[in-house]
């Protein structure tokens with residue numbers, strides 16, 4: 001348990017009944033991930049299975065695989081890299097049957113995802129501060145609601161900050177989440193300076209002894225220079241008031257946006273020191289390969305994945321669990 005680890009009970013070993021409940025929960029999470037990845041499974045994985053059945057390993061097979069990977073949004077660079085790895089391993093390990101190669105593909109995918117994988121940072125100091133950034137409609141506010149729910153479940157004292165003062169209705173949207181989940185929201189008027197909201201929120205979190213503060217921000221296109229520098233300003237104010245780095249600065253990326261996600265990552269990284277990615281709407285895309293492109297090409301960990309619109313549809317990203325859910329293999 002994330003929070004209990006830091007601020008909670010001294011003995012962290014839960015009683016047996018609690019362990020059983022935890023295991024059941026985990027199974028439920030895994031099933032949700034499996035169903036959230038159904039579209040990607042139906043197209044990407046089934047295509048891989050189709051070309052890898054009942055044939056010998058040859059150059060044509062590698063070319064077909066490369067095309068399937070690119071179509072699944074794995075990114076050209078990453079697709080070529082993966083296929084090269086497979087060519088190399090097929091040669092070195094004398095693999096001649098295509099079926100055998102599929103297991104190697106899964107291994108290579110897990111390896112590639114693992115290179116940059118890391119979970120949310122462990123809290124070391126109160127308040128644990130998360131700032132959430134991204135383009136319009138990526139799923140920032142929803143992800144904050146889901147995170148707030150999750151931390152609240154773990155008995156953390158959560159505070160939200162309505163830093164999107166730009167879009168009409170954005171403040172109310174966060175307040176609705178706050179009410180649903182039962183956490184407080186620091187908000188100013190629409191049109192107010194988002195840095196001022198952030199300033200108040202940090203000080204409120206300190207004064208109230210909040211365990212965690214999550215800052216919402218307005219959606220912005222990565223190409224709008226003035227909006228990106230506004231984000232840098234909010235970040236500066238938060239860092240100064242906090243007297244240290246933020247614990248997490250998460251870029252929320254909509255899995256259905258395709259290769260533009262890479263450009264979002266690169267440019268947001270220039271404005272604020274991103275610590276990871278929350279990839280939303282994986283349930284809405286057949287092109288879940290974007291996870292590979294992001295993990296491999298941005299030097300940023302995918303930390304969370306969104307697989308639906310419900311409270312519990314936000315999961316920690318674990319490469320081997322992800323591959324197991326996608327390819328129907330046993331968890332490694």
Ligand SMILES: Nc1nc2c(ncn2[C@@H]2O[C@H](COP(=O)(O)OP(=O)(O)OP(=O)(O)O)[C@@H](O)[C@H]2O)c(=O)[nH]1
Pocket residue numbers: 134135136137138139140141142143164167170217218219220252280281282283284305306307308309313
């Ligand atoms: N299916 C699905 N829908 C999601 C997921 N995450 C977010 N959404 C939906 O995406 C839509 C946009 O979500 P918001 O949280 O408002 O996005 P935002 O980034 O805050 O948007 P702006 O504040 O306008 O920039 C909403 O309808 C959410 O329910 C997800 O993991 N799966």
Ligand SMILES: [Mg+2]
Pocket residue numbers: 140141142164170216217219
């Ligand atoms: Mg929003």
